[in-house]
Ligand SMILES: O=c1ccn([C@H]2C[C@H](O)[C@@H](CO)O2)c(=O)[nH]1
């Protein structure tokens with residue numbers, strides 16, 4: 001599946017923002033920091049980090065932190081997402097986050113899965129290529145629709161799609 005391009009500058013900004021967003025993580029139970037950066041329609045970048053809870057089910061992932069922050073600040077549509085953690089290789093949003101993101105993100109929205117030691121020489125690969133390169137320090141470029149195919153969304157309830 002092809003993914004619409006973000007400008008090189010926006011892409012670099014989103015990647016750096018996702019790496020920085022990890023600093024906001026509250027993760028004393030897993031010690032697994034995650035950062036997310038969402039690009040809003042007006043080009044605002046919204047940061048999110050995972051926030052854990054002693055009652056583990058109350059934990060909120062970085063991606064949902066970012067989307068809830070952005071939406072409650074008045075952004076209702078987003079044009080890019082980058083996610084990073086501290087482990088080698090990229091990680092990708094969990095199922096719950098994918099569904100929540102899908103509420104506010106177009107299916108062709110680019111998603112960047114960023115390895116912790118990202119540099120400008122890091123190789124960019126598609127989701128299909130990434131399956132052959134598990135654990136490698138690659139940047140994965142995918143999209144909302146590729147991450148959540150055949151999805152249920154607002155239009156199924158006769159609501160406008162973002
Ligand atoms: O895409 C992901 C995957 C996991 N986590 C968080 C949830 C929990 O705090 C920790 C371990 O699962 O990482 C995220 O924030 N985003």
Ligand SMILES: [Zn+2]
Nearest residue numbers: 061093094097
């Ligand atoms: Zn999640």
